[in-house]
Amino acid sequence: MRVLFVSRGSAAPVFGLVPLATAARNAGHEVLVTSTEDMVPVVTSVGLPVVPVSERSEEDYGVRGRDGTPLAFPERGAREQRLFAGGWYGRLAAGCLDGLRDLTCYWRPDLIVGGRLDYAAALLASSIGVPFARQAVDIGEWSEVDEGAAAELAPELARLGVDAVPGPDLAIEICPPSLRPAGAPETEYMRWRPGNTQRRVEPWMLTRGSRPRVVVTAGSRATPEQHVDYLRPLIEAVHGLGAEVLVAVPGALAEAVAPIAGRSRVGWIPLDVVAPTCDLFVHHAGGTTSFAAMDSGVPQLVVPEEDATFDLGRRMDAAGVAIALHPDDLTARSASDACRRLLQEPSYRVRAAEAAAEIRSMTPPSETVRRLEKLAG
Structure with missing residues (x-):
């Protein structure tokens, strides 16, 4: 099968997806990773093939709105900061969609995997009609971030005929069950393995x-x-x-x-x-x-x-x-x-x-x- 891994534009979420992407590749499946242009060296450094789908960096989506308006991360307030982060990652997702759709015109995946806050993965899977698996890359639950992302992605969701970011067909959690909050949704658990860039061991x-x-x-x-x-x-x-x-x-x-x-x-x-x-x-x-x-x-x-x-x-x-x-x-x-x-x-x-x-x-x-x-x- 062909598996498309969609990652945000920073190293940590890339590292989080590496173990599953590598395992899929080792099992004989075709794997591609997408991210922002500046993450290409990071993805190649961990031995995976990558297609950039946005020339803008993740940081740039955090400081400029869609119309170019300057933005600033709130100094205080957990909820305010999470809602802002949702809008940030929502803009990033929207900015990557054209590149992702272009990719699927000549390399159509059978399955899309995205990190917990990689909203472009859910939107792309819904638009082309393939299953979507969402993998956690930290111990966060991030419901308020989802709320902020849905507000930012309102135009894209309207085109899909939905009012919320589509949920996954499979949710994969790496946080040990004993550390998850009470009432957390059911999920399938996967063991965390490292996926970070290496250097010469001394x-x-x-x-x-x-x-x-x-x-x-x-x-x-x-x-x-x-x-x-x-x-x-x-x-x-x-x-x-x-x-x-x-x-x-x-x-x-x-x-x-x-x-x-x-x-x-x-x-x-x-x-x-x-x-x-x-x-x-x-x-x-x-x-x-x-x-x-x-x-x-x-x-x-x-x-x-x-x-x-x-x-x-x-x-x-x-x-x-x-x-x-x-x-x-x-x-x-x-x-x-x-x-x-x-x-x-x-x-x-x-x-x-x-x-x-x-x-x-x-x-x-x-x-x-x-x-x-x-x-x-």
Whole structure:
């Protein structure tokens, strides 16, 4: 069968779809990935074929409306931020539809797979009449984001004769059942596997030293312009622990962070490779980062950058695998105190190990491909 994977325009959602796309390809199926033009190097770096369907970046859709009006992400309010994100991803979906339809004129898929917020996948599947599978790429449920997307996509939905973004024929969840909120819809579960870009593995990545090892990261989208001040108190906090510190950041940010990182290792570090040797992850509530830590049973300090994602950290906090610290409460002292608790109180490592065992018990991507085959008929 032909399977089209539709991803948004940033690295994390691409990484989230890689395991299932690779499994489908390994099972003998034809696979194509679509995203924005600037994501082409990211997709090719993980060994998958890609077709760009928008010359504009995801970031550009977030700062300009359809008519070119400048837009700004709300500074406060979880609901306001989620509704804005829905409009953002809705504009991105609308901007990709022409490219997607052009692709299906000469390469018609039997099945379309999209990430949880990749609304173009649902619209395309509905318009050409093929099944649609939706895969989660983090632990979010995002109903308010869906609401914002539906409002932005009103013209496209009207042309389809519907008033909401079409639901999936198959919903695939990667969040362990124990971490999902009460009342969450039924779904099929798939085991999280890493799909991030790699680099040359060095011996230090695979071995533990005499000190605790702590990873600090702001994710694959972090930039020098936006994230130096975010990382500063986190790096200062872990330096006070006497730990070995790994500052995992994209190359462009590494140089800007180096002056405050001291003797830490700084740069692009494949989290899935180093995670089994780590004692603590300190991060922004990113999906890839959260799962890399949980998969290896590593406790986490989660400091979301915005109100919209604080709920993700709060759910991990409630499950006992992390401490969530609101951005308003972030100081080097508060972060240091939280890190000490995570390193010293055994309950966090015990609960993180239980979450890792739960992840290992879930259906692997290779078996989920069989479910896709049935869906495609």
